[in-house]
Structures are given as structure tokens and as C-alpha cells.
Amino acid sequence: MNAYFCGMNSLVEENYLKALFTLSQDNNGEVSVNDLSKHLDIKMPTVTNMMKKLAAKKLVHYESYKPLRLTEKGKKEAALVIRKHRLTEMYLVEKMGFGWDEVHEIAEQIEHVRAPEFFAKMDELLNYPKIDPHGSPIPDKEGRIEWNEYSKLSDCKEGDSVIVTAVINTSDEFLKFLNSRAISLGVRIRVEYKEPFDNTMIVSYGQHPREALSHIVCESLLVEKI
Amino acid sequence: MNAYFCGMNSLVEENYLKALFTLSQDNNGEVSVNDLSKHLDIKMPTVTNMMKKLAAKKLVHYESYKPLRLTEKGKKEAALVIRKHRLTEMYLVEKMGFGWDEVHEIAEQIEHVRAPEFFAKMDELLNYPKIDPHGSPIPDKEGRIEWNEYSKLSDCKEGDSVIVTAVINTSDEFLKFLNSRAISLGVRIRVEYKEPFDNTMIVSYGQHPREALSHIVCESLLVEKI
DNA sequence: ATTCTTTGTTAGATTAATAAAACTTTATAG
DNA sequence: CTATAAAGTTTTATTAATCTAACAAAGAAT
Numbered sequence: 001m002n003a004y005f006c007g008m009n010s011l012v013e014e015n016y017l018k019a020l021f022t023l024s025q026d027n028n029g030e031v032s033v034n035d036l037s038k039h040l041d042i043k044m045p046t047v048t049n050m051m052k053k054l055a056a057k058k059l060v061h062y063e064s065y066k067p068l069r070l071t072e073k074g075k076k077e078a079a080l081v082i083r084k085h086r087l088t089e090m091y092l093v094e095k096m097g098f099g100w101d102e103v104h105e106i107a108e109q110i111e112h113v114r115a116p117e118f119f120a121k122m123d124e125l126l127n128y129p130k131i132d133p134h135g136s137p138i139p140d141k142e143g144r145i146e147w148n149e150y151s152k153l154s155d156c157k158e159g160d161s162v163i164v165t166a167v168i169n170t171s172d173e174f175l176k177f178l179n180s181r182a183i184s185l186g187v188r189i190r191v192e193y194k195e196p197f198d199n200t201m202i203v204s205y206g207q208h209p210r211e212a213l214s215h216i217v218c219e220s221l222l223v224e225k226i
Numbered sequence: 227m228n229a230y231f232c233g234m235n236s237l238v239e240e241n242y243l244k245a246l247f248t249l250s251q252d253n254n255g256e257v258s259v260n261d262l263s264k265h266l267d268i269k270m271p272t273v274t275n276m277m278k279k280l281a282a283k284k285l286v287h288y289e290s291y292k293p294l295r296l297t298e299k300g301k302k303e304a305a306l307v308i309r310k311h312r313l314t315e316m317y318l319v320e321k322m323g324f325g326w327d328e329v330h331e332i333a334e335q336i337e338h339v340r341a342p343e344f345f346a347k348m349d350e351l352l353n354y355p356k357i358d359p360h361g362s363p364i365p366d367k368e369g370r371i372e373w374n375e376y377s378k379l380s381d382c383k384e385g386d387s388v389i390v391t392a393v394i395n396t397s398d399e400f401l402k403f404l405n406s407r408a409i410s411l412g413v414r415i416r417v418e419y420k421e422p423f424d425n426t427m428i429v430s431y432g433q434h435p436r437e438a439l440s441h442i443v444c445e446s447l448l449v450e451k452i
Numbered sequence: 453a454t455t456c457t458t459t460g461t462t463a464g465a466t467t468a469a470t471a472a473a474a475c476t477t478t479a480t481a482g
Numbered sequence: 483c484t485a486t487a488a489a490g491t492t493t494t495a496t497t498a499a500t501c502t503a504a505c506a507a508a509g510a511a512t
Contacts, residue, residue: 049491258459260458270461279498
């Protein structure tokens with residue numbers, strides 16, 4: 001058998017779990033064999049078969065003709081794969097200089113690497129990020145996910161009041177910039193005006209009644225609406 | 227079939243090629259089925275089978291009961307896998323702070339990632355290194371290898387004259403240190419004395435008749451004997 | 453030169469992941 | 483309430499990678 005190369009729970013299994021996890025978010029935990037089949041581009045009989053195997057491993061609840069549901073164990077496994085994927089995306093963007101749009105395919109591959117130290121190191125070098133470059137939450141080492149509704153400051157409207165919750169870009173320059181404007185996690189910001197031409201925002205916060213933040217900056221600040 | 231996940235030439239195939247390449251260096255290009263079998267920890271019949279498949283793909287020359295030999299195409303493929311492995315090792319050490327001893331297993335996994343941009347980026351960030359952290363040459367993008375005989379300065383004896391050919395550690399601090407002592411690629415160094423206690427070396431070069439280089443420094447300098 | 457050992461090959465079987473064809477269940481539309 | 487469509491399942495088959503057992507060739511040792 002091939003488990004030596006592909007790892008204990010194979011890369012194939014990881015892909016099924018990830019797909020189940022993703023699809024189940026849109027439909028309160030239930031996934032149809034058909035949707036899964038289409039999502040993975042694998043024929044339905046194959047999917048049915050694999051579901052029986054995953055059920056035998058207590059990773060999914062499976063009953064004939066019923067919708068599929070991940071077990072708690074399955075959810076955790078899936079979350080850990082997603083953790084590897086999102087950490088990788090974050091690393092590729094932050095530390096290697098890839099664009100947000102370029103990293104998905106690469107991360108799709110690297111997420112299957114079996115080397116905990118490697119992912120732990122990325123986590124450390126990124127300073128234990130809670131979100132990925134697209135603002136999606138990164139599950140923790142136990143597979144737990146903080147389901148916060150983050151939005152980019154750049155997506156807020158005039159009059160919105162928000163709390164800065166995370167930064168996407170953690171480059172030195174950006175952090176220095178934030179520092180120079182006394183913006184840090186937890187700061188409460190109000191959008192006073194949004195320039196239609198270049199999307200620059202005039203905001204107020206703390207001792208700063210009127211700061212201009214460029215669109216680039218606003219895109220890298222994730223906030224929670226209040 | 228599984229090629230969608232494992233890639234065009236599977237990860238398994240890559241491992242056979244890599245092993246063939248490695249083993250053939252010790253024996254002017256010839257490898258026995260037995261050695262390959264032991265090296266990969268795969269039984270002989272399986273190896274024979276695989277050799278027939280690789281022969282069908284023109285990657286090895288195979289004749290019953292004769293030693294195995296990689297074809298030119300096979301050598302190139304193998305070198306490209308080794309390139310990915312060594313680039314990865316170099317990246318893990320240089321950019322992520324792993325120790326030389328920790329990186330092999332991780333690189334063993336990442337070398338099978340199919341994402342040319344990823345390896346190209348590592349290459350770029352490492353400034354196109356020619357050798358890996360152990361001083362082994364990194365094949366170029368065409369799979370060509372410069373077969374130079376590099377040794378570490380720390381392995382040289384009193385009286386040896388050498389030319390500095392490469393540095394293993396490319397950290398800012400180390401490069402600054404080298405700069406401060408006017409050591410750069412191409413400098414001709416003579417080992418005057420080697421302190422038995424801590425392996426510090428007293429060397430002479432250019433305008434410097436007597437510089438002391440610690441063991442740590444000497445281990446990071448690769449040289450060509452003359 | 454005959455025997456024994458090592459090395460290599462063949463044949464047959466297994467497992468994981470897949471698909472095609474045929475069949476069954478559930479849902480939908482008259 | 484049937485008839486049909488859609489979704490799901492079963493059965494059978496294929497491919498890649500592996501193994502064990504049995505056999506064959508090459509090489510070494512007397």
C-alpha cells in the first residue's frame with residue numbers, strides 16, 4: 001500500500017474532508033453526495049464508496065439516501081487541513097511576496113505536507129495569525145475556529161463605527177505606519193468620509209479627529225462592526 | 227486513476243528517480259535492483275516492475291539481469307527533483323531558521339509539490355544559490371549540475387591554500403562579518419594554523435597576514451582546494 | 453564442473469482510488 | 483396518484499503500487 005508516501009490519512013481523504021467542511025457551511029452541516037461529487041469532480045459512486053470508508057473511521061455520519069454530515073472528529077480533521085492551507089496562504093503572501101490571487105493553488109499542494117514543525121514554524125514567523133490573507137479565520141492547533149465576522153475597513157460605509165481586529169499585511173513597513181498613526185488592535189474607528197475618487201477614507205479615533213487612510217491601508221485592516 | 231492528486235509523474239516515480247540518481251553516483255552510473263530495493267525499502271519484485279514502467283517512459287535503460295542506468299531524460303528529471311529538494315533545504319535553513327539537521331525530512335515532502343512558481347520564488351529569495359546547506363550542488367532549472375568539489379574551510383588542514391567559492395549562511399550578520407574582514411567569493415586563503423582546542427583557524431589572505439576565524443565561521447565557508 | 457548463494461524475475465494477490473453500467477430510492481410535475 | 487426526473491447505490495472493472503511465493507540466472511566457493 002501507498003500510505004507510506006501519502007501519509008496516514010491520505011491526501012485524498014484530506015480533500016474529501018475539506019470539501020465536506022466547506023460545503024457544509026452553506027447548508028447548516030448537511031452535504032449531498034451530488035454536491036460533493038461535483039465539487040471534487042469525482043463521480044458519485046466513488047464518493048458514496050469513500051463516504052462509507054470515512055464513516056468506518058468515524059469521520060462522517062453516513063446513512064443511505066440521507067445527507068452527509070461530518071462528525072466532530074471529522075470537523076476537527078478538516079479544520080486542521082484548512083489551518084494548514086490558510087497558514088500557507090498567509091505565509092506565501094506575507095513572507096514570500098506572492099499576490100493574494102496567486103497563492104491558492106500553491107497552498108492546495110502544500111496543505112498536504114506532513115511536517116508539523118514546518119507549519120508550526122510558519123505560524124511562529126507570522127506571529128500566530130488568526131486570519132488568512134482573505135480575512136478567513138485560521139483554525140487553531142486543536143481545530144477550533146473563531147467565527148468572527150471580519151470585514152475590511154475598505155468595505156465600510158460613511159458613518160460606520162468599527163473596532164480594528166486584525167491586520168492582513170504584517171510587513172514591518174505597514175506595522176510602522178500603523179504605529180505612527182497610533183492604530184493598533186482594539187482601536188475604535190469611525191468612518192467620517194469616503195472619497196469616491198480614490199477610496200481614501202477620512203476617519204476619527206482616539207485623540208485623532210481627522211486622519212486620512214489610503215485605500216491600500218484600509219484594505220489591510222480587518223474590523224468588526226459595532 | 228490518481229494522477230490528478232499525485233501529479234503527472236507521480237511522487238512515487240520521483241522517489242525512484244531520485245534514488246537511482248543518488249545511488250548511481252557511487253558506481254559510475256550503474257545501480258542494482260537490490261540496492262535500489264534496499265534504499266527505498268521496497269521489495270525487489272516491485273522495483274523490477276517499476277523499472278519496466280520507467281523504461282517504457284524512456285527514463286531508465288532496463289535489460290533483464292543487467293544493472294540499471296538512468297537515461298539522459300531520467301537524469302534530468304531526477305536532477306529537477308533534487309533541485310527542488312535542495313532549494314527547499316536551503317530555504318528552510320536560511321529563511322525560516324531551521325537547523326541543518328532538521329530540514330531533510332521536511333524537504334523530502336515539499337520536493338513533491340507541483341508549483342514551479344513556488345520553487346522559482348524560493349530560488350529568487352535565496353538569490354539563486356548554487357549549493358545547499360550541506361555544500362551539495364543545486365542543479366539549475368535545466369537539471370544541469372556543476373560538479374565542483376567544494377569542502378568546508380573547517381575541514382581543511384594547516385598549510386592548505388583554497389579559494390572561497392560559496393557561503394552556506396547568507397544571513398545579513400554573516401555577510402556583514404565577511405565584509406568587515408574583506409572576505410568575498412574568489413578570495414584566496416591559506417590556513418596558517420588550526421587551534422586544536424576550539425578549531426579556530428588562523429588564516430592569511432590579501433592584505434591580511436593573520437586573521438582568526440572561529441569554527442562557526444569556517445563551517446559556513448565553502449572552498450575549492452588549489 | 454558442480455553446488456550453493458545471491459540476485460533478479462514471474463505469477464498471482466491485495467489495497468486504494470477511481471469509473472461505467474445498471475439498478476433503486478426519493479422528489480417533482482402533471 | 484402516477485410518471486418521470488434526479489439523486490443515490492450496487493456491482494463490476496481498471497489502474498497504480500505494493501506484496502508473497504515460486505522460479506531462474508549469475509556469481510562464488512569448493
